[in-house]
Amino acid sequence: MKISNETIEQRRKSAIDDKTADLLVKQISHELYNHNLYRTFANYFAVKGLDKLETYYIGRANEELLHHQWIVDRLDYADVEFKYPAVEAVTNPIKDNVDTFSQTLDKEIETTQLIYNIVSSAKEANDWETFNWLQETLVKEQTEEEHISRKYLKIAAQEDVDWVTKADTILTDYESAQAAEGQQN
Ligand SMILES: [Fe+2]
Numbered sequence: 586m587k588i589s590n591e592t593i594e595q596r597r598k599s600a601i602d603d604k605t606a607d608l609l610v611k612q613i614s615h616e617l618y619n620h621n622l623y624r625t626f627a628n629y630f631a632v633k634g635l636d637k638l639e640t641y642y643i644g645r646a647n648e649e650l651l652h653h654q655w656i657v658d659r660l661d662y663a664d665v666e667f668k669y670p671a672v673e674a675v676t677n678p679i680k681d682n683v684d685t686f687s688q689t690l691d692k693e694i695e696t697t698q699l700i701y702n703i704v705s706s707a708k709e710a711n712d713w714e715t716f717n718w719l720q721e722t723l724v725k726e727q728t729e730e731e732h733i734s735r736k737y738l739k740i741a742a743q744e745d746v747d748w749v750t751k752a753d754t755i756l757t758d759y760e761s762a763q764a765a766e767g768q769q770n
């Protein structure tokens with residue numbers, strides 16, 4: 586089999602092509618932004634005295650830190666040298682309680698599309714290691730992140746339910762889903 590010099594040169598250095606590596610480094614910034622956004626929502630609910638929603642958003646934020654760590658581990662393992670990217674400040678106004686849930690869902694939809702873009706780049710480069718790794722980690726994770734974000738937005742938007750009850754329903758469901766996920770892994 587004839588392997589191009591370009592492939593040999595690239596893989597002597599690292600296992601991920603420059604374009605895909607660049608997208609992965611940018612994704613570090615997006616995941617850290619998501620962490621900061623969810624911490625901002627946690628603060629919003631802490632100030633409102635809705636402690637269970639504060640706890641819920643701290644949980645979501647911690648997941649974002651984990652997603653960022655997955656990417657860093659993958660880049661390290663593939664011998665990609667990089668510097669930590671800038672993270673945009675959180676400036677979006679929060680209109681009301683329900684708005685945090687709408688913003689969360691929209692952010693997760695955007696995150697899924699950013700990850701699909703990295704999948705496409707890995708596919709284009711015939712980088713099946715990164716392609717598979719993405720399916721097992723970030724792609725799979727986004728299925729869950731979007732699902733729970735849609736579900737909790739519906740609960741948050743219910744007009745005839747008080748916020749203490751909504752907070753309790755959301756946190757209880759989230760914690761049991763996280764525990765079930767932990768058992769699988
Ligand atoms: Fe994430």
Ligand SMILES: [Fe+2]
Pocket residue numbers: 648726729730
């Ligand atoms: Fe998750």
